[in-house]
Amino acid sequence: MANEFAKMRHLRMGLIASVMVVIVTGLSVAGAATSPAFAVPSGRSWEALLGGMSLAVPLASPLLLAVLASRQVDIEHQGNGWLLSQTSGVTPGGLCRIKLLAVGIVVAVVTILESVLVLVAGLLLGVPDRVPAGLWAGYTASVLVANLVVLALHVLLSARIDNQLVGLGIGVLGTIVAVFATALPPAMAHLTPWGYYALVAAAGYQGTQLVALTPAYGSIAALGAVAAVLFVIVTGRFDRREA
């Protein structure tokens, strides 16, 4: 694991992670703060911030997660790192698992930081209502699961397909799916990992009314479980692949 963090040097992973935080926080706060009902008692200010995040996260995360995964995996293709690891006793699947863990920690920090910064911004901007702490935490955890699942998918894609443009292209398609999934029927949103960003939205408009929503906790938990099993199976297959 320490090696994966050492490999991140000079890869600008910190910069990409920072861009994610800035985009999500900036869009969420800017969107909410320009609303006339913001920071007014019973003005649904927290819902506005959660709604902003529910739009900003699917906009920024899919592509930037693809970039993070691609940069961390492509170095193995470029540097003959798969063979170096194999001849040191670390299988290709094992290396993918370690990479998910290492980049996953970065993504977890980013996701939590985004959430905390938006919360702090709300407090600093003088939102008078009580913080919906349970919903906030639930939404943050749900986004974290969706982010990790998308990251896992891109780690596998980048490892399997040498041409990283493929993974990045899928990241762009994922962004489109994630942004427009709110307009899809929930059953269709369940079909791709990017659709889950819409399913876990913590606030949104019903007609012209901004309302708090309950993230689809059951669905996101199921996604996490299925993705974990699939990741273990696929990386297990990588282990049996010949050099």
Add this chain to the structure above:
Amino acid sequence: MSYIVATEQLSKRYGSRTVVDSLNLRIPAGCVYGFLGPNGSGKSTTMKMLLSLVRPSSGEVQVMGQPMNRGTRRRLLGHIGSLIESPPGYGHLTGRENIRLVQRLLDLRDEQIDQAVRTVRMQDQLDKKVRDYSLGMKQRLGIAMALARQPRLLILDEPTNGLDPAGIEEIRDLLRRLSDGGVTVMVSSHLLGEIDKTATVLGILSGGRLIFQGTRDELFAASTPDVLIDTPHPEYANTQLKGMVASRLDHGAVRVSGIGDQTTARVVAHLVGAGVDIYGVRRDEQSLEDVFMDLTGGGGL
């Protein structure tokens, strides 16, 4: 003799294509084993099977007296350094950062790293990024990574590929020093000249089959040099030998291939009987390259 690597009927097939066919390698401990063969003869696949990177279709690999398989691989790899295909190295990191990765991966001491770096004379180049290295420097860094674990066996797949003559000589010198230090080195090449002077034991692969294994002297002995017959009437002598042996004219002499001493005597008697004056009969001088070409059928060399 103790063998650090021994294979029994080692084979690898991809579908109906046999890439390595019933190989019985015997690599004595402490030697430099030159693994020769034309491109595509199965050298890299064999080396990958020795490292358990490729599963044999049949047969067995024994390394340091133990079977090499998925169960034993990790333990055995701790004693085997290797450089397969292109040299490893993360271009965005410096040489030092790269070798530290290996140190952490294998839990090695600083002294082991320092010694490996000094062995390949890279101590003054470690702060450059690997993407700025020349190919020779990348090869040396790759070898340092392989040596850092202080291996008993070092497997190098075409380490001189793409190097200039100075780089090739440097690798040769390195292999000699490693061997003197007790490391068994297996080094592959498709060019005999590159490892001929370094290898103490040679294995020659052609079409996936091991067609020779032994010392340099044994390799010479395995091939019968042509017989050259000097006569004032070479055309007539050559005509007399048609149908008896494979002969041809060669710079005013008759060259006869593939005959032993008794057949040579019969050929001479036959020519004398036919009234051909014979001034001299001698074996042609053969270079190791000629022997190699004979054995491999010139396979793309």
